[in-house]
Amino acid sequence: MSFELPIEAPRDCGSCQIRHRAVCARCDADELKTLDEIKYYRSFQAGQTVLWSGDRMDFVGSVVTGIASLTQTMEDGRTQMVGLLLPSDFVGRPGRETAPYDVVATTDLVMCCFRKKPFETMMGTTPHVAQRLLEMTLDELDAAREWMLVLGRKTAREKIASLLAIIARRDATLKLASLTGPIVFDLPLTRDAMADYLGLTLETVSRQISALKRDGIIRLEGKRHVTVPNMDALLEEAGDDSDGGMLI
Amino acid sequence: MSFELPIEAPRDCGSCQIRHRAVCARCDADELKTLDEIKYYRSFQAGQTVLWSGDRMDFVGSVVTGIASLTQTMEDGRTQMVGLLLPSDFVGRPGRETAPYDVVATTDLVMCCFRKKPFETMMGTTPHVAQRLLEMTLDELDAAREWMLVLGRKTAREKIASLLAIIARRDATLKLASLTGPIVFDLPLTRDAMADYLGLTLETVSRQISALKRDGIIRLEGKRHVTVPNMDALLEEAGDDSDGGMLI
DNA sequence: TGCCGTTCTTGATCTGCGTCAAAGAGCTAA
DNA sequence: TTAGCTCTTTGACGCAGATCAAGAACGGCA
Numbered sequence: 131m132s133f134e135l136p137i138e139a140p141r142d143c144g145s146c147q148i149r150h151r152a153v154c155a156r157c158d159a160d161e162l163k164t165l166d167e168i169k170y171y172r173s174f175q176a177g178q179t180v181l182w183s184g185d186r187m188d189f190v191g192s193v194v195t196g197i198a199s200l201t202q203t204m205e206d207g208r209t210q211m212v213g214l215l216l217p218s219d220f221v222g223r224p225g226r227e228t229a230p231y232d233v234v235a236t237t238d239l240v241m242c243c244f245r246k247k248p249f250e251t252m253m254g255t256t257p258h259v260a261q262r263l264l265e266m267t268l269d270e271l272d273a274a275r276e277w278m279l280v281l282g283r284k285t286a287r288e289k290i291a292s293l294l295a296i297i298a299r300r301d302a303t304l305k306l307a308s309l310t311g312p313i314v315f316d317l318p319l320t321r322d323a324m325a326d327y328l329g330l331t332l333e334t335v336s337r338q339i340s341a342l343k344r345d346g347i348i349r350l351e352g353k354r355h356v357t358v359p360n361m362d363a364l365l366e367e368a369g370d371d372s373d374g375g376m377l378i
Numbered sequence: 379m380s381f382e383l384p385i386e387a388p389r390d391c392g393s394c395q396i397r398h399r400a401v402c403a404r405c406d407a408d409e410l411k412t413l414d415e416i417k418y419y420r421s422f423q424a425g426q427t428v429l430w431s432g433d434r435m436d437f438v439g440s441v442v443t444g445i446a447s448l449t450q451t452m453e454d455g456r457t458q459m460v461g462l463l464l465p466s467d468f469v470g471r472p473g474r475e476t477a478p479y480d481v482v483a484t485t486d487l488v489m490c491c492f493r494k495k496p497f498e499t500m501m502g503t504t505p506h507v508a509q510r511l512l513e514m515t516l517d518e519l520d521a522a523r524e525w526m527l528v529l530g531r532k533t534a535r536e537k538i539a540s541l542l543a544i545i546a547r548r549d550a551t552l553k554l555a556s557l558t559g560p561i562v563f564d565l566p567l568t569r570d571a572m573a574d575y576l577g578l579t580l581e582t583v584s585r586q587i588s589a590l591k592r593d594g595i596i597r598l599e600g601k602r603h604v605t606v607p608n609m610d611a612l613l614e615e616a617g618d619d620s621d622g623g624m625l626i
Numbered sequence: 627t628g629c630c631g632t633t634c635t636t637g638a639t640c641t642g643c644g645t646c647a648a649a650g651a652g653c654t655a656a
Numbered sequence: 657t658t659a660g661c662t663c664t665t666t667g668a669c670g671c672a673g674a675t676c677a678a679g680a681a682c683g684g685c686a
Binding site: 200202204205206208209210212213223226230231263264267268270271272274275276277278279281282283284328329369370 | 448450452453454456457458460461471474478479511512515516518519520522523524525526527529530531532576577617618
C-alpha cells in the first residue's frame with residue numbers, strides 16, 4: 131500500500147474534556163444541539179449490547195467516552211468485528227430504519243443520544259455539518275477497505291502487527307506523543323476481541339503475540355501493557371508501508 | 379446476518395439508455411452539469427488502469443457503462459479487490475487529494491469526467507445531492523463491512539456462493555427479473571478476479587465452482603454463463619440469510 | 627489466606643486452502 | 657488447418673492456522 135490516510139490532529143475540548151478527531155455533538159456542531167428536542171446520556175457496561183442487528187434505530191448516538199465495536203454475526207455463531215467506534219463517532223444513519231450490525235460496548239461506554247429526526251433534517255439546514263459527515267463516512271470507507279486487505283491477504287503475524295500498529299499510532303496521536311521513539315500503550319481489547327477483529331482464533335492471536343515478543347518486535351508487561359521499541363520494525367512485520375489507517 | 383440491504387429499484391433513463399441505482403451525473407443531478415466547466419467522456423479497455431494508488435485525483439468520474447474495480451496492493455504483489463464500480467458509481471471524493479487504491483477497468487469502460495472543484499462546491503449549493511451522496515457512501519460502507527465478514531470468517535465454498543448470490547441478485551435486479559424462479563446470468567469476472575475479490579487463489583475458486591456445479595447448486599454453460607436453479611439453496615451455501623448486499 | 631472466575635498461554639493434532647505442476651478449452655491470427 | 661495465446665480445470669503435496677485439550681496467571685471476593 132502506498133497511500134497515506136491523514137490522521138486529523140485531535141483537539142482538546144474545554145467543555146467535555148476529551149480529544150476529538152472529528153465533528154462532535156458536544157463541541158463542534160451546535161446545530162445538532164439546537165435541532166435536538168431530546169438529548170440524553172446513556173451509559174453502558176463493558177460487554178453490554180447497545181444495539182442488536184435488526185433493531186429499530188430510533189436514535190442517533192455519539193460516543194462520548196469508551197469504545198464500542200460493530201459486529202457481524204452468522205447464524206452458526208461465527209462473528210467478525212467490522213469497525214470500532216471511538217469518542218465522537220456516530221451510531222445511526224439517515225435512510226436506514228434498522229441497525230445493520232450489533233453494536234457492543236467494548237469498554238464502559240457513555241453515549242450522547244438524540245432522536246433520529248433532527249439528524250436527518252440537519253442535512254439540509256447545515257451543509258457544513260453534512261459535508262463533515264460525508265468526509266467522516268468516506269474515511270471510514272477507506273479504513274474498511276484497507277481492512278479488507280488485512281482480512282483477505284495477510285498472514286496471522288502480519289494481521290497482529292497491523293492491529294498493534296494501528297492501536298499504537300492512534301494512541302500516540304491521541305496523546306499527542308511522538309511516533310519516532312518507543313511507543314507505550316495498553317491494549318484496549320482482549321485476545322478474543324482481537325481475534326474477532328482479525329478473522330483469527332484466540333489461540334493464534336496469543337501465539338503470534340508471543341512470537342512478536344520473542345523476536346523483540348514488542349515488549350509486554352502483564353497481558354495488556356505493550357511497548358513498541360521500534361515502530362518501523364513493527365510496520366515491517368505488518369507488511370505495510372502505510373500509516374495504518376484510522377479505523378481503530 | 380439478519381439485516382436487509384434494500385436494493386433501490388433501478389430506473390430507466392431516456393437520455394442515456396442505462397438503468398441507474400443511484401444519483402447519475404447524466405440524469406438525476408442537473409446541478410452537476412451546471413457546475414461543470416469541463417465535462418468529457420473517457421473510454422478504457424478491459425484491464426486498463428484508470429487511476430493508480432497515490433495518483434493525484436484531479437477529476438471526478440461517474441461510470442457510464444462497464445465495470446471498474448478498486449484494488450489494494452501490497453509491496454510483494456499480493457492484491458485484494460475492495461470494491462466494484464458499476465454504472466452511476468463515482469470515482470473521486472472531496473477532501474482527499476490522491477487515490478487510495480488502484481482503479482482498474484474490469485470490462486470495457488466509459489466514464490463521464492468532471493473537474494474536481496465543482497464536485498466540492500456542489501456540496502454546499504445542492505444539499506439534496508449531498509444527502510444522496512452521503513446515503514450512497516453509507517451503503518458502500520455497509521457493503522464493505524458485510525464483505526469483511528465474508529473475507530474474515532467464511533470458507534472458500536461459502537465465499538464463492540456469496541459472490542455468486544450477489545452477482546445473481548444484482549443482475550436480476552438490473553433486469554427487473556424475478557428472484558423466485560431460476561436465475562440466469564453471465565459472470566462479469568474471470569476466475570482470477572473472483573479470487574482477488576474473495577481473498578482466495580484462482581485454483582481454489584475453480585475447484586469450488588466445480589464443486590457447486592457437481593452438487594447441483596449452479597449449472598454452467600461454457601465458463602461464464604451461470605444458471606442458479608434455486609436461489610435459496612445458493613444462499614444456504616453462502617451461510618447467509620441476508621440479501622447479499624449491493625457491493626457488486 | 628485460599629477459592630473461583632476469567633483471561634491467557636502452550637502443546638498436539640487435524641484440515642482447508644495454497645502451491646506447484648500439467649494439461650484441456652476456447653480464441654485469434656496466419 | 658496449426659500455432660500460440662489466455663483462461664480454466666484437475667491432481668499431488670505441504671503448511672498455516674483451526675481445533676481440541678490442559679494448565680498457568682491473573683484478578684476479585686469471602
